[in-house]
Amino acid sequence: MGAYVLRRLALIIPTLFGIMLINFAVIQFAPGGPVEQVIAELTQTGAGATDRFSGGGGDATAQAAAGDGGSGYRGAQGLDPAFIAQIEKQFGFDKPPLERFGLMLWNYARFDFGDSYFRSASVIELIVQKMPVSISLGLWTTLLAYLVSIPLGIRKAVKDGTRFDVWTSGVVIVGYAIPGFLFAILLRTLFSEGSEFFPFFPLRGLTSSNFAELSLMGQIADYFRHIALPVLAMAISGFAVLTLLTKNSFLDQIKLQYVTTARAKGLSEREVLYGHVFRNAMLIVIAGFPAAFISILFTGSLLIEVIFSLDGLGLLGYEAVLNRDYPIVFGTLFIFGLIGLLLQLLTDLVYVWVDPRIDFESRET
Helix, strand or coil: CHHHHHHHHHHHHHHHHHHHHHHHHHHHCCCCCHHHHHHHHHHHHCHHHHHHHCCCCHHHHHHCCCCCCCCCCCCCCCCCHHHHHHHHHHHCCCCCHHHHHHHHHHHHHCCCCCECCCCCCEHHHHHHHHHHHHHHHHHHHHHHHHHHHHHHHHHHHHCCCCHHHHHHHHHHHHHHHCCHHHHHHHHHHHHECCCCCCCCECCCCCCCCCHHHCCHHHHHHHHHHHHHHHHHHHHCCHHHHHHHHHHHHHHHHHCCHHHHHHHHCCCCHHHHHHHHHHHHHHHHHHHCHHHHHHHHHHHCCHHHHHHCCCCCHHHHHHHHHHHCCHHHHHHHHHHHHHHHHHHHHHHHHHHHHHCCCCCCCCCCC
16 A cells, blocks of 8 residues: 555656646637736836836836837837836746746745735735635535535435435435525525625624634634535535435445345344445545545635635635736646645545555556
């Protein structure tokens, strides 16, 4: 097992390299890079913006009356080529793409992700600032989905074909058919502060402004009041897949011979279900955990964050893509890719822990 873990850890390096290379190549062909973003601001705001990006020098403003000088940037007419070259150097675009890619990988290997182009903070600082929101949403959403779906899926497997199975299937499928953001709008309309119906849950942030003045129990209650609606909105669509996956996995195991043998030995249905079937049936559920957690944590919360005014990683990444803030785009891509690969390895280790018969070591046939 140790050799397998070492091989998987070694494979993370080329895998991350491929992820970064493909995305870096795609970005090279995407229009509207950071230089164009600055040029667009300059042409809209005039001399004030020119002073800001030129260090306050008046010469750049005077030179802006010159032609575009063949800069090749859309909207650069009237800006001096030397000034545009200064902007390129500020963003590191004075170097060839391969050199920029190699320098980026070298910095990332040392976990140096640089500074944001358009925010006065480093990439790590921004991620740390936004992480509490995303961790809260991802952790509680995943926990809620598993706590509800797994017992429900087991019960549906035991009651397969009964009225309970039919009506619960209808409920979870309807929940899956409703987009999370629509459910979030409904929850906000009905239950958020300012609602005409049940104005109980606050909207903005993870805590209230007087959070530090509250008692311990008051702080816990305040925190859960803030995350209750967004977590419920994110979890509703995850119930269906996980519930039906759990049910079908248990049904497949219940039909196998070892279950019949266990029953013939006089074991109760509970002992058969949780002593024999559970560990085997849960393997496929465990396999989907990393992808589900990463999806909820980093990509599934964008619209929810916007609707409930939560400033998390989803909103940070979305704004970075729109603004072509490449340090944030590639920094978060590297970090999240690394976390995802490590979670996949953790999944394999959990496989072995759940069922020691599993062995990932290759054997010659």
